[in-house]
Amino acid sequence: DVVVTQSPLSLAVTVGQPASISCRSSQGLVYSNGFTYLNWFHQRPGQPPRRLIFKVSNRDSGVPDRFSASGSGTDFTLKISRVEAEDVGVYYCMQGTHWPWTFGQGTTVEIK
């Protein structure tokens, strides 16, 4: 199975400051159709995950533009330009290229 490793596993950020989460996969994530199926999700306690980013860098509708993502091959990054209080929760990256599709362990973001 493709192992997806996130770092850090927890992050305490001051409101208004930036945050960055790294996601590394044990194999390259380019699918046979040329797309890279690396997605990012945000989960608040008691809620299902909400997708933020799909195929590396595409922001979902309604996701604030303070969220951005990039990467290629095996290294990917999610960035929050200015953290707001509502951004707390757990962030997961997920690869959908190689079956079984796998998630990272999650990164917990809290406010300092």
Add this chain to the structure above:
Amino acid sequence: QVQLVESGGELVKPGRSLRLSCAASGFTFTDYYMNWIRQAPGKGLEWLAYINSTGRDIMYADSVRGRFTISRDNAKNSVYLQMDRLRVDDTAVYYCTFPARLARVWGQGTTVIVSS
């Protein structure tokens, strides 16, 4: 609006069976692969299975292959997860999602507790 509603979760003893359902609405169900994903208490997310639009292309994670069966009824806009020989470590919130690989839409989940 696009919606997925899971049901069927309950407290069950080890070794027993359970069938989860996911009712879809607000989109053309037959256009999409559907997935089941679970989350054990306090843990991360695990993709369990997917099924294509006709039901002929199905894949399972190793952890559930041979015990769980995914199926769909396109006439009822529903996807199912038949869970047999349940184990304590199957305790989790079970989500249905779509589309495959991208998981844009999630239900609220249904809770399965396996305990004696």
